[in-house]
Amino acid sequence: MNNDLDFKSPELFGSVVFRPNFNSFKTINASQAWSLFFTGGREDKKLDSNPRIGLLFTSVLLGLSLSGFASALIIQTIFPA
Incomplete structure (x- = not known):
């Protein structure tokens, strides 16, 4: 088996955003x-380059934050301090 990877390269194990x-x-x-x-x-590229996957995660995050805000607003309306 021939392995051509350069394991001594600092870019191999580092963050992808710092690669040239x-x-x-x-x-x-x-x-x-x-x-x-x-x-x-x-x-x-772990999630593929399909833009729908990113849209799904963004929508879930937005939905969770809006539902948390709405539930806090409703609870504060029903049970005022």
Whole structure:
């Protein structure tokens, strides 16, 4: 078995965002952003490049925050301090 990986390279185990060939200041989609978030910046293509996956996570986060705000508002209305 022939292995051509250079394990001595500091870029191999470091964060993907600090690699020289990462992005070159191009915009990334939501799936890449969520992939970077979930992997701790190690990989930007774990969730595939399908924009619907990023939209799903963004919608879930927005829905949770809005429902938390609405429930706090309703509870404060019913049981005032």
